[in-house]
Amino acid sequence: MKExxxxxxxxxxxxxxxxxxxxxxxxxxxxxxxxxxxLGGSTTSHVVAALELFLLNFGIxxxxxxxxxxxxxxxxxxxxxxxxxxxxDIIYIHTTSRNLTMLPDDPAEIPQQAETRLNxxxxxxxxxxxxxxxxxxxxxxxNNFELPLCRRTGSYDGWGTAGHAAFINRMNVMLSDYxxxxxxxxxxxxxxxxxxxxxxxxxxxxxxxLYKYAMSTSVIPDLAYSIACIIKSVYGxxxxxxxxxxxxxxxxxxxxxxxxxxxxxxxxxxxxQSFAEFQSFIKGxxxxxxxxxxxxxxxxxxxxxxxxxxxxxxxxxxxxxxxANWLPKxxxxxxSANELSLGADSFVFIDDNPAECAIIEGQLPMVKTxxxxxxxxAMYKLSRGGYFEVTAVSADDIRRSEMYAANAQRTALQKxxxxxxxxxxSLEMNAVICGFEPVYIQRITQLTNKSNQFNxxxxxxxxxxxxxxxxxSGHICLCGQLSDKFGDNGIVSVVIGRINGxxxxxxxxxxxxxxxxxxxxxxxxxxxxxxxxxxxxxRINGYYYKTAKNxxxxxxxxxxxxxxxxxxxxxDSVWHMNIDSYKKKNKVINVKxxxx
Amino acid sequence: MxxxxxxxxxxxxxxxxxxxxxxxxxxxxxxxxxxxxxSIEHINxxxxxxxxxGMRFKMREVSxxxxxxxxxxxxxxxxx
Numbered sequence: 001m002k003e004x005x006x007x008x009x010x011x012x013x014x015x016x017x018x019x020x021x022x023x024x025x026x027x028x029x030x031x032x033x034x035x036x037x038x039l040g041g042s043t044t045s046h047v048v049a050a051l052e053l054f055l056l057n058f059g060i061x062x063x064x065x066x067x068x069x070x071x072x073x074x075x076x077x078x079x080x081x082x083x084x085x086x087x088x089d090i091i092y093i094h095t096t097s098r099n100l101t102m103l104p105d106d107p108a109e110i111p112q113q114a115e116t117r118l119n120x121x122x123x124x125x126x127x128x129x130x131x132x133x134x135x136x137x138x139x140x141x142x143n144n145f146e147l148p149l150c151r152r153t154g155s156y157d158g159w160g161t162a163g164h165a166a167f168i169n170r171m172n173v174m175l176s177d178y179x180x181x182x183x184x185x186x187x188x189x190x191x192x193x194x195x196x197x198x199x200x201x202x203x204x205x206x207x208x209x210l211y212k213y214a215m216s217t218s219v220i221p222d223l224a225y226s227i228a229c230i231i232k233s234v235y236g237x238x239x240x241x242x243x244x245x246x247x248x249x250x251x252x253x254x255x256x257x258x259x260x261x262x263x264x265x266x267x268x269x270x271x272x273q274s275f276a277e278f279q280s281f282i283k284g285x286x287x288x289x290x291x292x293x294x295x296x297x298x299x300x301x302x303x304x305x306x307x308x309x310x311x312x313x314x315x316x317x318x319x320x321x322x323x324a325n326w327l328p329k330x331x332x333x334x335x336s337a338n339e340l341s342l343g344a345d346s347f348v349f350i351d352d353n354p355a356e357c358a359i360i361e362g363q364l365p366m367v368k369t370x371x372x373x374x375x376x377x378a379m380y381k382l383s384r385g386g387y388f389e390v391t392a393v394s395a396d397d398i399r400r401s402e403m404y405a406a407n408a409q410r411t412a413l414q415k416x417x418x419x420x421x422x423x424x425x426s427l428e429m430n431a432v433i434c435g436f437e438p439v440y441i442q443r444i445t446q447l448t449n450k451s452n453q454f455n456x457x458x459x460x461x462x463x464x465x466x467x468x469x470x471x472x473s474g475h476i477c478l479c480g481q482l483s484d485k486f487g488d489n490g491i492v493s494v495v496i497g498r499i500n501g502x503x504x505x506x507x508x509x510x511x512x513x514x515x516x517x518x519x520x521x522x523x524x525x526x527x528x529x530x531x532x533x534x535x536x537x538x539r540i541n542g543y544y545y546k547t548a549k550n551x552x553x554x555x556x557x558x559x560x561x562x563x564x565x566x567x568x569x570x571x572d573s574v575w576h577m578n579i580d581s582y583k584k585k586n587k588v589i590n591v592k593x594x595x596x
Numbered sequence: 597m598x599x600x601x602x603x604x605x606x607x608x609x610x611x612x613x614x615x616x617x618x619x620x621x622x623x624x625x626x627x628x629x630x631x632x633x634x635s636i637e638h639i640n641x642x643x644x645x646x647x648x649x650g651m652r653f654k655m656r657e658v659s660x661x662x663x664x665x666x667x668x669x670x671x672x673x674x675x676x
Contacts, residue, residue: 011647014640018615045636206655210639217643 004057006385010221024056031061037088039072041095042214050224058232076128092141096214107162137464139184144172146194149203229386236450239387245351246296255306266311278375279313289397293321300324320404330363341513396490406486424588427484433527436470452549455510503539522586546571623665649675
């Protein structure tokens with residue numbers, strides 16, 4: 001919904017919140033339901049109201065628990081019946097510098113005393129997190145602290161022993177250190193937010209004295225948007241692709257008219273410098289696993305000429321898809337999405353021409369568009385939009401672009417083989433199939449939350465649930481990694497089966513679409529059957545729960561040779577297979593034991 | 597600003613905030629007349645009125661207004 005996309009009008013959103021909420025709840029979108037506990041050190045009602053709107057817009061339907069006013073500490077340490085029975089999926093701790101009780105004041109204080117004070121203050125929060133982790137083992141989001149508006153001693157406040165700003169800065173470093181040492185613990189950076197909104201605008205003592213809001217109500221939408229970005233990232237709802245126009249977006253000028261020597265990119269001119277900075281900024285996203293694509297009205301050879309400019313930062317091989325032709329851009333984006341097996345809703349499109357953006361918004365409303373008058377505006381909108389909010393960096397994220405490029409090579413190879421099997425054998429595929437090893441837990445969780453198409457039950461799991469399952473003797477858990485002569489695809493398939501006497505119920509079966517039609521599912525089934533037999537199981541039950549996106553696997557169990565037990569009117573189906581006479585099905589992938 | 601210019605704009609604010617297109621306020625309207633006008637929505641209402649009329653209420657005014665009439669008086673004085 002446009003009103004809730006960045007840049008938004010926070011006042012307008014709060015004024016129309018009832019109407020916006022009603023409109024989204026009745027638009028027929030299937031949303032992920034999540035229980036969110038908000039533990040506040042100040043009033044939270046507006047925060048929750050705005051957070052609900054942004055989450056609905058991100059495809060998540062929240063229900064909330066709110067602690068009593070300023071009872072975050074009590075709720076966390078001593079628990080409450082309501083919170084226990086609410087059993088949150090995620091906890092947000094809304095504290096601010098108003099909750100710092102040990103700020104220094106005495107200029108005569110010696111450094112050791114200041115140190116002790118800081119550690120004591122930190123331990124209050126640490127107790128909160130550790131107690132909550134023990135009680136609920138779910139992701140925790142914690143605000144860091146905003147700087148004060150008024151500094152009694154001027155700049156000295158930021159570095160002297162008795163300075164409040166100095167104390168807050170050091171607390172923030174301690175929070176960051178803690179966050180990096182934990183998984184499922186995320187900082188909501190209100191230190192940045194208050195700076196970007198402006199401390200004069202952020203702080204509002206009247207809102208504190210009247211309603212006990214720790215910041216101006218006018219910035220609460222900014223705060224809520226930031227939290228919503230973290231939550232949707234945790235649940236795998238980030239975008240995946242930046243699709244870029246070329247002329248006057250990646251360089252100054254028009255390559256078709258000006259030629260390679262005529263476009264502005266690089267350190268020679270101020271305009272060239274700004275485009276070079278933009279290209280570097282975009283390239284940085286690639287390092288975090290974001291895919292880059294080009295969508296430009298140009299002849300292909302001109303587009304490549306521009307991208308091969310000696311002073312350019314981005315090169316043709318940085319892009320997983322380059323569409324340079326004279327077709328409408330919405331068609332090009334749809335084609336790129338198909339080729340990459342991604343939904344168009346994974347795309348963020350950047351073009352200096354607002355008319356092109358308007359066409360995309362009309363034809364492909366699920367694509368986010370960014371138009372701009374100078375590239376720094378595009379950088380700001382791209383980053384504040386939170387499309388690629390990072391909550392965890394897995395090894396797969398870092399290598400994603402290579403993997404997609406290797407896929408393109410595989411497609412080229414496929415065309416030269418007589419049979420499909422011959423092609424598969426030529427790929428020299430190796431798989432490692434094993435239990436949920438600790439190093440894979442993050443990736444497994446990510447897959448369970450973002451795989452929609454090849455996913456039989458579409459069950460979502462948190463990192464802690466996956467960790468619990470990994471050592472649970474009542475389940476058989478498998479994850480599979482697939483590599484071939486073009487590269488390593490990383491962990492691509494996850495299967496979870498629950499042992500039920502002599503039967504195994506398959507609660508989750510998913511595979512990444514990047515390895516479709518490679519027989520990886522057969523290798524997974526072989527291994528599942530082998531382990532099931534070791535556990536004395538003679539029958540495996542499969543379930544297919546139909547969603548808007550998973551029709552490609554409606555008949556998967558049938559193709560495995562399962563018998564159909566029941567098919568409901570809503571499209572769900574139940575299957576089973578007796579495994580005593582099962583014969584291995586995979587003939588093209590070499591399955592290796594886990595390398596020690 | 598005269599009251600006849602203020603009331604229609606104020607009505608739009610009230611209708612948005614309380615999600616009820618049938619609301620029509622008069623100087624005598626109080627929080628008892630509008631079902632969802634509780635202390636939490638009061639905060640939202642104040643924020644929306646402030647942004648509509650480009651002004652701010654003082655602390656005493658926020659907690660002291662007895663009816664819409666008093667709100668209108670303040671808007672007449674300082675609103676844009």
